[in-house]
Amino acid sequence: MKVLVAVKRVVDYNVKVRVKADNSGVDLANVKMSMNPFCEIAVEEAVRLKEKGVASEIVVVSVGPATAQEQLRTALALGADRAILVEAADELNSLAVAKALKAVVDKEQPQLVILGKQAIDSDNNQTGQMLAALTGYAQGTFASKVEVAGDKLNVTREIDGGLQTVSLNLPAIVTTDLRLNEPRYASLPNIMKAKKKPLETVTPDALGVSLASTNKTLKVEAPAARSAGIKVKSVAELVEKLKNEAKVI
Amino acid sequence: MTVLVVAEYQAGAIAPATLNTVAAAAKIGGDVHVLVAGQNVGGVAESAAKIAGVAKVLVADNAAYAHVLPENVAPLIVELAKGYSHVLAPATSNGKNILPRVAALLDVDQISEIISVESADTFKRPIYAGNAIATMQSSAAVKVITVRATGFDAVAAEGGSASVEVVAAVHDAGRSSFLGEELAKSDRPELTGAKVVVSGGRGMGNGDNFKHLYSLADKLGAAVGASRAAVDAGFVPNDMQVGQTGKIVAPQLYIAVGISGAIQHLAGMKDSKVIVAINKDEEAPIFQVADYGLVADLFEAVPELQELL
Numbered sequence: 001m002k003v004l005v006a007v008k009r010v011v012d013y014n015v016k017v018r019v020k021a022d023n024s025g026v027d028l029a030n031v032k033m034s035m036n037p038f039c040e041i042a043v044e045e046a047v048r049l050k051e052k053g054v055a056s057e058i059v060v061v062s063v064g065p066a067t068a069q070e071q072l073r074t075a076l077a078l079g080a081d082r083a084i085l086v087e088a089a090d091e092l093n094s095l096a097v098a099k100a101l102k103a104v105v106d107k108e109q110p111q112l113v114i115l116g117k118q119a120i121d122s123d124n125n126q127t128g129q130m131l132a133a134l135t136g137y138a139q140g141t142f143a144s145k146v147e148v149a150g151d152k153l154n155v156t157r158e159i160d161g162g163l164q165t166v167s168l169n170l171p172a173i174v175t176t177d178l179r180l181n182e183p184r185y186a187s188l189p190n191i192m193k194a195k196k197k198p199l200e201t202v203t204p205d206a207l208g209v210s211l212a213s214t215n216k217t218l219k220v221e222a223p224a225a226r227s228a229g230i231k232v233k234s235v236a237e238l239v240e241k242l243k244n245e246a247k248v249i
Numbered sequence: 250m251t252v253l254v255v256a257e258y259q260a261g262a263i264a265p266a267t268l269n270t271v272a273a274a275a276k277i278g279g280d281v282h283v284l285v286a287g288q289n290v291g292g293v294a295e296s297a298a299k300i301a302g303v304a305k306v307l308v309a310d311n312a313a314y315a316h317v318l319p320e321n322v323a324p325l326i327v328e329l330a331k332g333y334s335h336v337l338a339p340a341t342s343n344g345k346n347i348l349p350r351v352a353a354l355l356d357v358d359q360i361s362e363i364i365s366v367e368s369a370d371t372f373k374r375p376i377y378a379g380n381a382i383a384t385m386q387s388s389a390a391v392k393v394i395t396v397r398a399t400g401f402d403a404v405a406a407e408g409g410s411a412s413v414e415v416v417a418a419v420h421d422a423g424r425s426s427f428l429g430e431e432l433a434k435s436d437r438p439e440l441t442g443a444k445v446v447v448s449g450g451r452g453m454g455n456g457d458n459f460k461h462l463y464s465l466a467d468k469l470g471a472a473v474g475a476s477r478a479a480v481d482a483g484f485v486p487n488d489m490q491v492g493q494t495g496k497i498v499a500p501q502l503y504i505a506v507g508i509s510g511a512i513q514h515l516a517g518m519k520d521s522k523v524i525v526a527i528n529k530d531e532e533a534p535i536f537q538v539a540d541y542g543l544v545a546d547l548f549e550a551v552p553e554l555q556e557l558l
Contacts, residue, residue, distance in 0.1 A: 011377070013512070013513070014512075016380065016512065017377045017380050017381065019380075019381050026376075026377055026380075026381050038494075093358045094349065094358065094359070095352065095353060095356075095357070095358045095359075098353060117494075118494070120377070120378060120493065121376065121377055122376055123361065123362070123375065123376055123377070123378065123493065124349075124359070124361045125345050125349070125361060126349035126352070126359050126361060127349075128349075129319065129345075129346065129347075129348075129349035129350045129353070130349050130350065130352065130353035131353075132319075132320075132350060133323065133349070133350040133351075133352075133353035133354045134353055136422075136424075137424065138320050138422075138424035138425040139319055139320070139346070139350065139425075141319075141345070141346050142342060142345075142346070144487070154428065157342075158342070158487055158488070159342040159343075159430070159488070160341050160342045160343075160441075160488060160496075161259065161430075161432040161433060161488060162430065162431050162432040162433045162486065162488050163430060163431045163432075164316070164427070164429075164430040164431075165427075165428040165429050165430065166316075166318070166425055166426065166427055166428060167425065167426045167427075167428050168424065168425045169423075169424045169425065172424075177487075177494070178477065178481070178487075178494060179480075179481070179487055213358050214357045214358045214387055214388050214389035215358040215360060215385055215386070215387055215388075215389075216385065216386045216387075216388070217383050217384070217385055217386075218371065218384040218385065218386050219383070219384045220376070220381050220382070220383050220384075221381065221382050221384070222380075222381065222382070223375070223379060223380065223381065223382050226519055226538045228536060228537050228538065228539065228542075229524075229539055229540035229541055229542065230540075230541060230542070231531075231536070231541075231542045231543070231544065232541055232542070232543050234543075235543065235545070235550050235553040235554050235557060236557060238525065238541055238543050238554065239554065239557045239558065241541055242502070242523070242525070242541070246502075246523045246540065246541070248445070248501050248502040248522065248523050249445070249469065249502065249558065
């Protein structure tokens, strides 16, 4: 089967971001950018499906700025066969991304689309579900295990009380949780080979997609700072402080 | 203006997160209606009708809605949504699973995990693992929103007397089915609603050592949480994870034991009233947010703490 994987370029997860002085957003100038960790897990899962002989071709797609080509090349180095960049402004809303991905799904006709469960910048946790709605496909969100069972897909999902397993008709949409797999590193030879793999660039206009949104960000502020408290010397002092000063026990 | 709240329930009882979501709906203003969708949910609907401030409860009781599969429940909510100004759900795994599907079917953007209501169309939500707070405005005809429970004080579970109305509509997409579930059993309070939370990290060393935290928690009437490191190492199940990608908690007292305090973990607990850190590394970032820090070996400090309580 053909597998489509969506990846996003985001600020590296180790970076402590700073809010811009004019409250227009977060300062991303000269900040290290990487592939969203949940998207790495999505790419890894697709590559494993190919290694098992389940997937025949892996197409990786990103909706974002021209610089997202770097993340697509990373995905190609990890084992994807070809890449598509839907070149658009940064900081799109989830619905616009889902609409662009829907257009790519219509064109590519994959049997399975894998996305991360959320991007660590916007923390929306929406795109996979929205793509499932637009395509009419079933969704297996927050997946910690994915198994192809004939013409169906069994997905074990991380839910609030534990785990849940659902069976989905193919084609289907899956979003990855952290426990799905441990992504591999790209080797240098694979990074070199990835440079020769095809990367196609399209515009939302060419796909006939409108990026209009019903959401507007009015301002972005730093959260209320929490200041460091005190260090206690002993367990006895800790218990005394909790009882008499903080009054929480 | 009428707000529809999609109820979260577990084991036949209304989940606490529903009460926080009704509180957010009350801040928006107008009547608050609650939708209970599922199979054999008559009892849930009755308790939903008692929630303070709820005007009407809609019950969609059908086998198609069992285990609230999004492929079936989302079209139901979309059908009902046309009569509402807002559709809200708690940002639980169910809420996060279903609501974006509803939003896309309505062709509107969703606002995820709001922590405050500024006005009927303007909301605040954390982004970048809680390192920035965005103020968002929605121009959608129906505003689709998930609510972070810790951002709102729960309304009373008793005292209301809403009317109960049966929704006959049945949507069965036939694209998915439930195979089974494996729920963690615990006598301790539920993590997201607990007044005291004791959490362990990589410093616990192994899963067996979590018994020290369980007995401390039992003494405090606390829930037990964990960092991602502890979950990934297999010490405890993933539903105990506190953080950006796990559960968000804001208890009266949070005791972090053997947790370094990575950005992703802080995102899930830094709104706790009092934070205590027990760690042998005095440079651990957790001490930058802890009200009370104790630099000590947890295997000595935790049993001693338990003894002194």
